[in-house]
Amino acid sequence: MDPAPTPAELAAYLSGSLPKDRFTAIDQWLEHQPDEVVGRLLGDAESQMTQVHLDMPLKAPPEPGFVADPSRSRLHVGDVIGEGGMAVVQRAADASLERDVALKVLKPRGIDENLDQFYLRAQAFRREAALTASLEHPAIPPIYDIGRAEGRPAFTMQRLNGRPLDERLRDEPRPAIALVEVFLRAVEAIAFAHSRGVVHRDLTPANILVADFGAVYVLDWGVAARIGESDGVRVGTPAWMAPEQAMGAPADPRMDVFAIGALLHLVLTGQGPRPDPGRPGLLELPRLQDRNVPQIGRAHV
Numbered sequence: 001m002d003p004a005p006t007p008a009e010l011a012a013y014l015s016g017s018l019p020k021d022r023f024t025a026i027d028q029w030l031e032h033q034p035d036e037v038v039g040r041l042l043g044d045a046e047s048q049m050t051q052v053h054l055d056m057p058l059k060a061p062p063e064p065g066f067v068a069d070p071s072r073s074r075l076h077v078g079d080v081i082g083e084g085g086m087a088v089v090q091r092a093a094d095a096s097l098e099r100d101v102a103l104k105v106l107k108p109r110g111i112d113e114n115l116d117q118f119y120l121r122a123q124a125f126r127r128e129a130a131l132t133a134s135l136e137h138p139a140i141p142p143i144y145d146i147g148r149a150e151g152r153p154a155f156t157m158q159r160l161n162g163r164p165l166d167e168r169l170r171d172e173p174r175p176a177i178a179l180v181e182v183f184l185r186a187v188e189a190i191a192f193a194h195s196r197g198v199v200h201r202d203l204t205p206a207n208i209l210v211a212d213f214g215a216v217y218v219l220d221w222g223v224a225a226r227i228g229e230s231d232g233v234r235v236g237t238p239a240w241m242a243p244e245q246a247m248g249a250p251a252d253p254r255m256d257v258f259a260i261g262a263l264l265h266l267v268l269t270g271q272g273p274r275p276d277p278g279r280p281g282l283l284e285l286p287r288l289q290d291r292n293v294p295q296i297g298r299a300h301v
Helices: 007-015 020-031 035-047 115-133 165-171 177-193 252-268
Strands: 073-085 089-094 101-108 143-149 152-158 162-164 208-211 217-219
Touching: 007 020, 007 035, 020 115, 035 252, 089 115, 089 217, 101 115, 101 143, 115 143, 115 152, 162 165, 165 177, 165 208, 177 208, 177 217, 177 252
Parallel strands: none
Antiparallel strands: 073 089, 089 101, 101 152, 143 152, 162 208, 208 217
């Protein structure tokens, strides 16, 4: 059996930052220890982990007085503003740069999540930060910094205020011509990503934000991949993905093109690409004439 882990290794084990072979070895070592020993070791390791350590301030801390935060961390973290399968997004204030940011933190390992699944999720989270940071475009939220929060990988990004496209569509008459410009700005961001070799793979109306003052952003690059990359599994939102994507095909710009066509159909008709998006695994795409959608400009012979 491998030697007992050090306190530093246990802290890295909890945060998911160990190499996979050592991660697996420690997990197996813990399985052979009594429950009370495991609880004590992991509790001690967690107590030594800094709550948020994006904390090398660029200027002196404020004068002593009223302090709302329990530490001198660079980030003052607020409430949760979003949550997905991979991570949680919280409001935060960067004390060094004096600006509001969004802090995205990897979720801890779930009770029903095996070690390989957690490791892959942590890798995908780090890849999201790197890929998004490489895409400098007005419609792609910039990444500001990377670090750790509660011992887990985290990064800060621009905090946005606005409404996702799916909410806006519920308030618009059909066809929603006023939102075609929003759609076109999102398409420009996707075209830019493709020019940099990146495929979004999860382009949905919930991932397009109409922000304050008319800005448009394409969000959630968590399952984005380089063109040609293949993880062999289905990623994305089933109701909006291309059939090839549902079968685990390598990342291809045409996957995003399918979603773009589906989004345009939604903007103009109020219907998504599939009539029953709640059915898991649904791949069928009904013909246009079977959708009960008016065909404007259809030639008559």
